[in-house]
Amino acid sequence: MSTTESPSLFNNLETLSTRELLAGINSVDQTVPLAVAKALPQVEALVEATVAQLQKGGRLFYIGAGTSGRLGILDASECPPTFGVPQGLVVGIIAGGDTAIRKAVENAEDDAEQAWHDLSEHSVNQNDIVVGIAASGRTPYVIGGLQMARQQGIATGCIVCNAGSEVAAAAEFPVEVVTGPEFLTGSTRMKAGTAQKLVLNMLTTATMIRLGRVKGNKMVDMQLSNQKLVDRGERMIMDELGIGQEEAAALLQRYGSVRAALDAQK
Template sequence: MSDYRKITETPSLHDNLETLGVEALLGKMNEEDRKVPEAVGRCIPAITQLVEAIEPRFLSGGRLFYIGAGTSGRLGILDASEIPPTYGMPHDRVIGLIAGGDAAIRKAVEHAEDNTAQAWKDLQAHGIGPMDTLVGIAASGTTPYVLGGIRKAREEGLLTAGITNNPGSPLALAAEIPIEVEVGPEFVTGSTRMKSGTSQKLVLNMISTALMIRIGRVQGNRMVHMQLSNNKLIDRGTRYLVEALNLSYEEAGKALSRYGSVQKAIEALSQG
């Protein structure tokens, strides 16, 4: 690890930021942001390996856990929280945990990320077991909370992955499947909520979306298991049925109301 260096802490490629006008600042930020999708694209083989390894575990009842601190933890919680409404999965199948607990979602909890043992304690509260998968998220790749959780989980036989923005980091070495997204120095030196955070969001989207598609929660390109929790989603579901079954909008609305989900309505009316 002697050649390991934190790219995320190296000086920005842009200087004298306080002298720039707003349009120039935004243009230079955008210049840096355009590098992120390419960096994520280079990680597709590792992301593929992870999704393919999660799929059989998940279909056998295993769960997907994310752990992180600060921005990384919040992004994991965001991804996990969107799975039930988008794909109709129970809330306990994809779970995000953040150092410092739920209070840290809105307000930083001092030194919470420095506790190496706490992540495993948090995971044990959810009855974590060998069929589960643990993804640690840390731009630096050195966060003690994440490292402790990943190392213990791997010892216990869980599938582990690490999303980091520093290749060769301790997290990349500790996880079975390292996803090393090298986005380069941040626009504001060390501000990993920027490019690093954006890359983490993209990778998490790819992991969970690909997994949900693979396990049958999407038909064609439609979210046929989404929760019908507001008028916008009811309208979307109705339009899906119009397109899938050649119904009138009124007929589709009645079918959706009767069966409670797009998938159930399609199954029932296709058989009929």
């Protein structure tokens, strides 16, 4: 049995008070960053591989089912507004299609051939990298997609939460974050999902920094899509140039992005 499916270390949950439930969940959640820390060498290898592919003009694809698929879509959707990269540079694909983002699609994850069909719709090629996300490490949709990608000479990685899994065996750059039993037995949207989110944050943030999408510690390429982000952009310019808000606002309005405004003042 995989450790993510092992019985919870807590029992008789229905007899616990709300405070006891919350304290129990919190106590096991605290083990997740420690598990991620043990996998940092694997995460590093996956980041380096991803940077190399994107530098060649490739794209980063996520494939997953259920919670894992949704996490990939979430991470992909946040890259354009955060880093100013084009839509389609990071792509999240979920078993069952867009319907599965909001509603479970029966048996979608059990089709070992569908992921490759889904990837092929995006003309996936040898410049790209495909990362499978699967807490269990045994999702047929993900295994089949990674196996086909490797057969075509495409770089592959994965994020799983069990050791020695089929998904990891199918990936060239596996990341195995062993999170152990869930507070609610088998509910991998909890600790395992948190671990996957942490690794996804690391993967795209480190990759985008390596690709020059950050200056200092600031998101200078972010999309100015609402007033909060415009205000943030103005503060970045104020901090970098040592100027007041009105001047910063004028520069941002004139040049349209924090990076362009800063570059114009060199």
